[in-house]
Amino acid sequence: MVPHRMFKTTLPELIIYNLCILLGLLGCIWVIQILRLRMRERRALKYKISCDICGTQFDDFTQTPLVECPTCGRLNERERIMDV
Secondary structure, three states, X not given: OOOOOOOOOOHHHHHHHXXXXXXXXXXXXXXXXXHXXXXXXXXXXHOEEXXXXXXXXXXXXXXXXXXXXXXXXXXXXXXXXXXX
């Protein structure tokens, strides 16, 4: 007959183990949500253009290097808009 091998633990240790696992899972979910939010923000800013003359911000979904401003008609180069 083979003896059963079990972990010897007390109730307070079991509670601490379960709390650590729960906090670890909540931390992972929190980090994943933050990463998803940042990816969504980056995607939203990918097509946003700011005119150098009039300051109008508009979306342009084409891939052309020069984009015409709908307000003043100036051609603008694509560059990253820094959100301050």
